[in-house]
Amino acid sequence: MSANDLFLLAVTILFGALVSGTPLLFATIGEIFSERAGVMNLGIEGMMLVGAMSGFAVWFYTDSILLGLLVGMILGGLLALLHAFITITLRADQVVSGLAVTLLGTGLSSILGQPYVGQRVPAPFTVAMPLLGNISAQQFTLVIVGLIFAPLAWFYVNRTRPGLNMRSVGEQPSAADSLGINVYLIRFTYVVFGGAMSGFAGATMSLITDPGWVDGKTSGLGWIAVALVIFAAWDPMRGMWVSYFFGLLRRLPLDLQNPALPLISTAHNPQLGRLMDMLPYIATILILIIGSRESIRKRLGAPAALGTPYVRGERGL
Amino acid sequence: MKLNGANYRLRIEARLDNPNWIGLVSSIVGVLLALFVGGFVLKAAGADHPVATYREIFKEGFGTFEDWQAGISAWMTNTSCPKGKLCFGPLSDTLVKASPILLTTLACIIAFRMKLWNIGADGQMFLGAWAATGVAVFLLPKTTDRWLMLTAMALAGTLAGVFYGAIPGFLKARLNINEIITTLMLNYVAYKWVEFFVVVGPWSIGDFESTGRFPTPATWPRLTEYAEQYPIAAGLTTHPGIFLGIAAAILLAWILFRSRWGYEIRVIGNNPNAARYAGISLARNILLVMCLSGGLAGLAGMNEIAALRELNGRFPRGYGFTGVIVAWLSRLNPIGAILVSLLFGGLLVGTKLIQPQGIASMLQGVILFVVVGTELLFHYRFLLEKVETVVTESVEGVS
Numbered sequence: 001m002s003a004n005d006l007f008l009l010a011v012t013i014l015f016g017a018l019v020s021g022t023p024l025l026f027a028t029i030g031e032i033f034s035e036r037a038g039v040m041n042l043g044i045e046g047m048m049l050v051g052a053m054s055g056f057a058v059w060f061y062t063d064s065i066l067l068g069l070l071v072g073m074i075l076g077g078l079l080a081l082l083h084a085f086i087t088i089t090l091r092a093d094q095v096v097s098g099l100a101v102t103l104l105g106t107g108l109s110s111i112l113g114q115p116y117v118g119q120r121v122p123a124p125f126t127v128a129m130p131l132l133g134n135i136s137a138q139q140f141t142l143v144i145v146g147l148i149f150a151p152l153a154w155f156y157v158n159r160t161r162p163g164l165n166m167r168s169v170g171e172q173p174s175a176a177d178s179l180g181i182n183v184y185l186i187r188f189t190y191v192v193f194g195g196a197m198s199g200f201a202g203a204t205m206s207l208i209t210d211p212g213w214v215d216g217k218t219s220g221l222g223w224i225a226v227a228l229v230i231f232a233a234w235d236p237m238r239g240m241w242v243s244y245f246f247g248l249l250r251r252l253p254l255d256l257q258n259p260a261l262p263l264i265s266t267a268h269n270p271q272l273g274r275l276m277d278m279l280p281y282i283a284t285i286l287i288l289i290i291g292s293r294e295s296i297r298k299r300l301g302a303p304a305a306l307g308t309p310y311v312r313g314e315r316g317l
Numbered sequence: 318m319k320l321n322g323a324n325y326r327l328r329i330e331a332r333l334d335n336p337n338w339i340g341l342v343s344s345i346v347g348v349l350l351a352l353f354v355g356g357f358v359l360k361a362a363g364a365d366h367p368v369a370t371y372r373e374i375f376k377e378g379f380g381t382f383e384d385w386q387a388g389i390s391a392w393m394t395n396t397s398c399p400k401g402k403l404c405f406g407p408l409s410d411t412l413v414k415a416s417p418i419l420l421t422t423l424a425c426i427i428a429f430r431m432k433l434w435n436i437g438a439d440g441q442m443f444l445g446a447w448a449a450t451g452v453a454v455f456l457l458p459k460t461t462d463r464w465l466m467l468t469a470m471a472l473a474g475t476l477a478g479v480f481y482g483a484i485p486g487f488l489k490a491r492l493n494i495n496e497i498i499t500t501l502m503l504n505y506v507a508y509k510w511v512e513f514f515v516v517v518g519p520w521s522i523g524d525f526e527s528t529g530r531f532p533t534p535a536t537w538p539r540l541t542e543y544a545e546q547y548p549i550a551a552g553l554t555t556h557p558g559i560f561l562g563i564a565a566a567i568l569l570a571w572i573l574f575r576s577r578w579g580y581e582i583r584v585i586g587n588n589p590n591a592a593r594y595a596g597i598s599l600a601r602n603i604l605l606v607m608c609l610s611g612g613l614a615g616l617a618g619m620n621e622i623a624a625l626r627e628l629n630g631r632f633p634r635g636y637g638f639t640g641v642i643v644a645w646l647s648r649l650n651p652i653g654a655i656l657v658s659l660l661f662g663g664l665l666v667g668t669k670l671i672q673p674q675g676i677a678s679m680l681q682g683v684i685l686f687v688v689v690g691t692e693l694l695f696h697y698r699f700l701l702e703k704v705e706t707v708v709t710e711s712v713e714g715v716s
Contacts, residue, residue: 042497046682082686086689086690090690092689092690095497096645097689099436099497099641099685100682100685100686100689101686103641103642103682104682104683104685105682106638106678106682107679107680107682107683108358110678110679111358111362111676111678111679112358112361112362114362219505220501220502220504220505223502224502227495227498230495271513271517271518274509274512274513275513277512278505281502281505281506284498284502285498285499285502288494288495288498288499289488293492
């Protein structure tokens with residue numbers, strides 16, 4: 001294999017990593033917003049599944065990918081609204097409510113998604129690109145949207161007034177409240193936004209990056225997103241980089257099946273390929289370990305009020 | 318809000334007392350409400366009549382009154398069930414399903430009591446099944462005495478679960494790493510691990526993607542093996558696993574409510590700071606509880622594999638999550654868990670043959686949600702009060 005071929009292969013693998021990392025990017029940044037406002041949402045996996053299922057179903061009947069993405073986004077947001085009501089208004093344990101959202105989303109998507117298992121899938125609209133060859137235009141567009149979204153999110157969080165309000169609500173809600181910021185409204189807004197991003201992420205999976213619906217489509221990606229938030233230190237740009245890295249890990253077992261690869265190809269060793277499916281999950285645990293070390297050193301910058309409900313007039317943060 | 322001409326306002330205030338009835342009532346209300354909500358989902362998924370579907374589920378899961386009557390009279394006269402069918406068939410299958418549910422539930426209960434969210438009972442169960450298989454098929458000779466073999470499998474399964482629970486336990490105790498994420502990730506690692514061994518790996522026989530049928534000593538004896546003495550038992554699959562679960566439940570209840578360790582666990586769960594001031598070691602208890610929790614889930618894996626009699630790529634996922642819900646519904650009470658596990662075993666058996674598939678998992682999700690929600694609602698009083706003057710600043714924290 002010539003150097004030129006290797007280069008082209010590397011470009012293909014990298015593009016694949018961007019594609020498979022982009023849903024993760026949306027989910028992770030959505031969760032960053034929610035947590036920056038002080039609400040932990042462990043329901044990402046459930047919202048992604050509901051988004052993926054409903055998005056696929058809508059596409060199935062309307063043939064419109066955009067409409068599917070929109071519906072996935074809305075339903076993800078609705079599930080998040082439920083989580084917001086239970087944790088912000090009723091001040092329930094955010095962990096338990098988040099788990100319930102995930103289980104509910106898993107069950108709902110499983111039962112309502114039955115007719116769509118193994119159905120026809122959105123056909124990619126192929127375009128010829130330099131270096132990459134024939135690729136799906138939807139995937140290419142999605143990657144571009146992700147690449148624009150992450151810096152915008154970073155700018156919003158760190159450089160704008162609403163972003164500042166959001167951070168203050170997550171750091172010290174009582175102080176924000178005394179300045180006339182509506183803590184409850186802001187928390188509701190960003191929890192719903194985070195859910196909508198998760199639903200969108202799920203829909204992009206079933207419609208664009210990995211078209212089709214099967215039960216448990218997201219296979220734990222929502223939980224990986226929760227872990228990535230910590231590793232990204234609640235920063236959207238870092239969230240983007242780690243999402244792409246995990247996209248690469250998810251793609252790797254597929255890429256390594258390519259018999260053209262020298263030395264590391266798993267084409268003749270399917271057992272190894274099976275074991276490599278574990279990579280993203282083991283890597284998640286590893287980055288949590290690394291992140292925890294760092295947190296001891298620098299405290300990483302977790303929002304101070306993360307996980308605690310705000311009650312006006314009560315002592316606390 | 319306008320009512321009878323006067324202005325009323327909904328006021329939500331927290332209850333200062335926590336009466337005992339809240340738990341039971343919110344569980345019951347939760348299940349009823351979940352069935353109600355689930356009815357709409359069933360309707361949306363294409364069921365003609367949700368109530369009829371529920372009735373069917375109950376019949377499939379627990380049997381009909383007539384079958385029970387016939388069964389009991391046949392049992393009394395020591396004859397076989399009339400009409401050539403299984404009088405206690407549904408109940409028997411339900412007991413089989415209930416035993417792994419009960420064990421994973423207990424695994425969740427002990428961890429949740431300490432507010433340690435072990436969502437990884439599924440993975441621990443997989444690893445338990447894997448280890449038990451290793452002992453049964455690849456380590457001990459096929460002619461080993463049955464009870465010795467089963468004991469060895471139970472030990473192996475439990476130990477594997479202990480090991481698999483200890484990983485997140487250690488990470489939580491030492492590095493304060495969120496156990497929800499680690500246990501969940503380890504679920505997927507365990508699925509892939511078992512898949513690796515039986516689908517493409519060293520344990521698969523030819524192209525069957527399976528270890529093949531276990532030798533007889535490595536399987537639970539079923540009731541049907543005693544059909545010669547007791548004709549009523551013919552065809553029944555019930556095995557002693559349910560007693561294993563019940564024994565574990567009683568032991569766990571004793572640990573939680575009668576032992577010093579259980580007291581420590583409950584103190585940590587209620588108030589970790591108070592526990593720390595009282596000199597209770599958090600790290601040590603986190604590790605120990607995760608080991609016990611993982612061990613119980615591992616035992617569930619051994620129990621299930623000894624009932625299924627072969628390990629293949631279709632080893633059932635999801636018992637760990639059912640355990641989470643059953644644990645919550647039974648108010649983290651091991652004895653109550655026995656009853657709720659039976660109900661959920663019936664739910665699983667009853668929904669197996671019924672369309673649309675997936676009713677069980679949907680209902681489980683709805684149930685957990687509704688129970689969490691109703692319990693919280695009961696912790697508040699809802700008062701409608703007259704608004705006398707225009708209040709400029711809202712006092713209550715309701716947006």
